[in-house]
Amino acid sequence: xxxxxxxxxxxxxxxxxxxxxxxxxxxxxxxxxxxxxxxxxxxxxxxxxxxxxxxxxxxxxxxxxxxxxxxxxxxxxxxxxxxxxxxxxxxxxxxxxxxxxxxxxxxxxxxxxxxxxxxxxxxxxxxxxxxxxxxxxxxxxxxxxxxxxxxxxxxxxxxxxxxxxxxxxxxxxxxxxxxxxxxxxxxxxxxxxxxxxxxxxxxxxxxxxxxxxxxx
Amino acid sequence: xxxxxxxxxxxxxxxxxxxxxxxxxxxxxxxxxxxxxxxxxxxxxxxxxxxxxxxxxxxxxxxxxxxxxxxxxxxxxxxxxxxxxxxxxxxxxxxxxxxxxxxxxxxxxxxxxxxxxxxxxxxxxxxxxxxxxxxxxxxxxxxxxxxxxxxxxxxxxxxxxxxxxxxxxxxxxxxxxxxxxxxxxxxxxxxxxxxxxxxxxxxxxxxxxxxxxxxx
Numbered sequence: 385x386x387x388x389x390x391x392x393x394x395x396x397x398x399x400x401x402x403x404x405x406x407x408x409x410x411x412x413x414x415x416x417x418x419x420x421x422x423x424x425x426x427x428x429x430x431x432x433x434x435x436x437x438x439x440x441x442x443x444x445x446x447x448x449x450x451x452x453x454x455x456x457x458x459x460x461x462x463x464x465x466x467x468x469x470x471x472x473x474x475x476x477x478x479x480x481x482x483x484x485x486x487x488x489x490x491x492x493x494x495x496x497x498x499x500x501x502x503x504x505x506x507x508x509x510x511x512x513x514x515x516x517x518x519x520x521x522x523x524x525x526x527x528x529x530x531x532x533x534x535x536x537x538x539x540x541x542x543x544x545x546x547x548x549x550x551x552x553x554x555x556x557x558x559x560x561x562x563x564x565x566x567x568x569x570x571x572x573x574x575x576x577x578x579x580x581x582x583x584x585x586x587x588x589x590x591x592x593x594x595x596x597x598x599x600x
Numbered sequence: 601x602x603x604x605x606x607x608x609x610x611x612x613x614x615x616x617x618x619x620x621x622x623x624x625x626x627x628x629x630x631x632x633x634x635x636x637x638x639x640x641x642x643x644x645x646x647x648x649x650x651x652x653x654x655x656x657x658x659x660x661x662x663x664x665x666x667x668x669x670x671x672x673x674x675x676x677x678x679x680x681x682x683x684x685x686x687x688x689x690x691x692x693x694x695x696x697x698x699x700x701x702x703x704x705x706x707x708x709x710x711x712x713x714x715x716x717x718x719x720x721x722x723x724x725x726x727x728x729x730x731x732x733x734x735x736x737x738x739x740x741x742x743x744x745x746x747x748x749x750x751x752x753x754x755x756x757x758x759x760x761x762x763x764x765x766x767x768x769x770x771x772x773x774x775x776x777x778x779x780x781x782x783x784x785x786x787x788x789x790x791x792x793x794x795x796x797x798x799x800x801x802x803x804x805x806x807x808x809x810x811x812x813x814x815x816x
Contacts, residue, residue, distance in 0.1 A: 438676060
């Protein structure tokens with residue numbers, strides 16, 4: 385494991401420690417707050433590559449810019465789904481305001497100087513999100529959390545059946561996060577590992593709108 | 601004319617003075633440098649509304665975010681077309697680097713505090729761009745500038761015929777700029793004036809990919 389990888393994992397563990405301490409098993413609230421932060425990296429990176437393309441006057445950046453902006457939009461959609469499930473309290477709202485201000489600036493500076501490590505960090509963030517949604521699903525399947533009807537917005541976005549449940553939505557969201565984890569790993573330059581993973585069949589992200597069009 | 605309008609027009613005249621002094625009738629070079637700056641406002645505004653939507657946890661911002669990001673992408677495409685026509689010299693490259701750094705920060709602060717005036721300013725910028733492309737076309741039609749074949753990228757983007765000329769491309773680019781001018785006026789809140797203009801038939805923006813899909 386190289387230094388960049390160590391740093392990216394270290395950062396992820398650092399943020400996870402706070403998330404675990406603050407939210408414990410309140411997965412709905414955890415999802416709301418984390419998705420407000422998850423919408424930042426794609427927008428920062430997409431904007432930066434757009435500006436780089438303008439400065440360098442080089443073509444060919446279109447697909448990567450669109451992919452990153454689509455990631456940001458997809459994370460924003462996740463937020464909209466989860467605020468139907470868990471209404472944030474005033475403390476969480478205050479947390480969101482300061483988290484966005486701090487995280488945007490932190491990620492921007494980080495991305496400008498160490499883009500590969502930044503993508504790797506997002507890769508690990510997304511893998512944590514996948515495992516967090518897996519835990520959420522287990523609590524629902526175990527009956528500790530009620531399997532509410534899925535929000536209308538999520539039913540439309542993922543073309544779910546009208547009687548779809550929260551658990552169906554979480555499976556779609558988790559597939560999106562797995563897709564973002566893979567994309568960011570590829571952008572970090574770790575194509576080999578990603579391809580090995582793809583051929584092992586862990587990325588069954590069907591229903592992910594990012595794979596069919598930039599902005600569903 | 602209110603204060604916000606006066607300021608937006610004043611800023612436009614200020615920037616135009618420099619463009620006229622620097623480029624005179626070198627319209628190809630003028631287009632290259634101006635399109636590197638034109639890609640900034642849509643990205644800044646789209647990013648800011650995305651962040652606002654995350655903070656406020658409100659739905660409904662999707663269409664406006666997509667429109668603004670599509671404007672940024674469209675301006676970036678214009679840049680790619682014109683660098684095929686006029687290769688920038690080292691002085692122009694240096695100008696682009698500093699212009700982007702200064703203008704991004706200026707427009708960002710301006711947009712956060714005075715979004716309506718900022719959109720109005722972009723409206724006037726785009727109207728200037730329309731008149732600048734009209735002058736460019738007149739010089740081509742008058743034979744003072746050679747009507748070169750259109751770049752391949754532009755032919756594909758606008759679905760032009762294979763023997764399309766520079767002048768055909770400029771007409772499409774001008775229609776895009778007119779569309780951005782109208783959209784920004786609407787976002788500045790001047791719907792009445794925009795609708796009057798639309799019914800007068802000045803916005804014949806056929807071939808504008810922004811009207812058919814977010815990201816062509």
